[in-house]
Amino acid sequence: MQKFLEEAKKTSRTIANLDAHTKNNVLRQMANALVAHSDYIIEHNSKDMSEGTLNNLSSALLDRLLLTKDRVEAMALAIKQIADQKEPVGRTLEGWITEDGLDIKKISVPIGVIGIIYESRPNVTSDTAALCFKSGNVCVLKGGKEAERSNQAIANVLKQVLEDNKLPTQAISLLPDSSRKGVAKLIKQDKYVDLIVPRGGEALIRYVSENSSVPVIKHDKGLCHIFVDKDAAHNKIIDIAINAKCQRPGVCNSMETLLVHEDIAAYLLPGLYDEFMEHGTQLKGCDETAKYIDVTIATQEDYSTEYLANILNIKVVKNVDEAIEHIATYGSGHSESILSENYTVVNKFLDQVDAACVYANASTRFTDGGAFGLGAEVGISTNKLHSRGPMGINDLTTFKYKIYGKGQVR
């Protein structure tokens, strides 16, 4: 493992210095190669699928695992879109001349070696490899056990393109020991690995952040709220609430708890109830909510749960302060929204709620690299440092100071 990571670190110096033209050219070849070798990829995927069926994976999991011609083409298209993005390396982020006459430029540079631990869908393998390559980084990928053959086949196709272009194939690597033990080793190699990005269940993320000596950017849970103020524009409330909960309940930017100002509870809740019933939503609520509509009483645990399902808590609050307080207690710092036409209340909410994304008068569902206009994304960072919210290619760079002197001494 150490030998392997030492090699990865060495390779990162080559990859960091590739020009944009070379990188984009290689990425487009990778996209074409995936399509050209889709039979090979699908053949290996079907072995994962049979084993998954034997192992009684759920049909949802099997569907996420499955690769078809269309899905491989979508993977290729994603890589082409990554190639089309603006070069993330070498941007001048700031620049100034000091009193001593030093000309300081803060320049974006690749991070180095990035370990990414993920589960499920094999397209993450090609997306992540392409994002890391575009941003001049070496990636060390650790996918899910159930997708092992699929991930290997995809990596083989991408590596072949690197070889054809006389580039080191270690630039895109699968972790050689993909067991739990392999992960345990990886996250201790701070000499060779510059960043670990864990995406997955809470247990994995906790394990990695408690044990890693490498810096970690977590892609943790999204426990998102919408607060409907008494001054909300009535025509927007139901659309946004339904969209945030029901359009895709299984994703991290969907709403788990709706907070309603007490002054409009009596007016709002019955109509909202009818709409949610039509969408098959299971409703839980506080005692006050239960006065107006038929809900099971929500517990503290309910308020702390990321359902990832069509279930919603409703809580009546006195004012924006109580809403902010509730979010500070139960939120996960992902995405929070207020619906209000009141200038002071909106600004208070946006200022005081501590989350990656705070919205006024929009659905939380927009927290996403695509919707933000960042192109493809590595995920949604719930860290506070380095990257926060949707993590695009620019977030896969760090910076260095280049300092141009004229012989200065202190």
Next chain:
Amino acid sequence: MQKFLEEAKKTSRTIANLDAHTKNNVLRQMANALVAHSDYIIEHNSKDMSEGTLNNLSSALLDRLLLTKDRVEAMALAIKQIADQKEPVGRTLEGWITEDGLDIKKISVPIGVIGIIYESRPNVTSDTAALCFKSGNVCVLKGGKEAERSNQAIANVLKQVLEDNKLPTQAISLLPDSSRKGVAKLIKQDKYVDLIVPRGGEALIRYVSENSSVPVIKHDKGLCHIFVDKDAAHNKIIDIAINAKCQRPGVCNSMETLLVHEDIAAYLLPGLYDEFMEHGTQLKGCDETAKYIDVTIATQEDYSTEYLANILNIKVVKNVDEAIEHIATYGSGHSESILSENYTVVNKFLDQVDAACVYANASTRFTDGGAFGLGAEVGISTNKLHSRGPMGINDLTTFKYKIYGKGQVR
């Protein structure tokens, strides 16, 4: 401890939302209070001094520990300078409108609760407290055992000012359990602590980065190089080399190894030798160096050592590539410099050397918040992520996305 940190987290929400006027006003009062209570501070400091003398602390350590009227006044001045700096919170870092018409603004915000672990000089207590307060953060300070009474006295004076202004005194806190066990607990409280900054010896930094579940920004060693290319301007070489090694050998941005292009070794080394002898520098060198001047032979371990003393390794290299390779092997990613008039060689060095600060034709001694024009600094980050190089108040902020909608749903 948990109760204490829970309180710190709560306090961070108040401090984060103070306006610049209030913060700067409080900071100026703190500066005045330090001077007004300098007798009280010096009295407690002298108890630390007597105990330090009893415990046989070195005279260098005792000198760093000592507080005098002048030193307290310097601490006050530093706080006033921090008050004078531009407000770091609420800067619009980027902003754009998405295809859906969402108006996204990326806004700098405080990080929250910052734990700082440091040693030695008591002025770090007031500097750090002021930097954290200015940037809207709560600080939890863990200073050195030997300065415990001094740090407590300084914190008491600052806390009194907070109280006089009806602000929560927890905004500036000393870690209640300052033992190793207290630190062990602190670095596991990722629910309440947002960032740990360890400054100190390698053992402390390694312990913290291996065991913390809170993100860590290390202020680690500086093993800095200067490469003298064959096309270096002759009149600059000796000045810069002497400055980088001898002006203040005990600091992290001083040079430990001088790399010399083989074409100019015969010409350069004898003159350089005389200058270093005049400055009392102990010289080690490679076999090639030993052909020209009188040095003990440098070992691999010498090349890996941050001397923090007036000792220098000299190594003759074939070209810029060998210099870059040597730095990649032995450098600590802090500050590296090239002396050359050759455009291509300079750019290659600045592009390919992976360090926080890469210089052309200047001494490495400029890596410093003051010299960079950032004002006071928390230290020099040797991390790659979030903050790299001199860490000023802007590096004590993170960001959130504020998203202004018009009722958008997906």
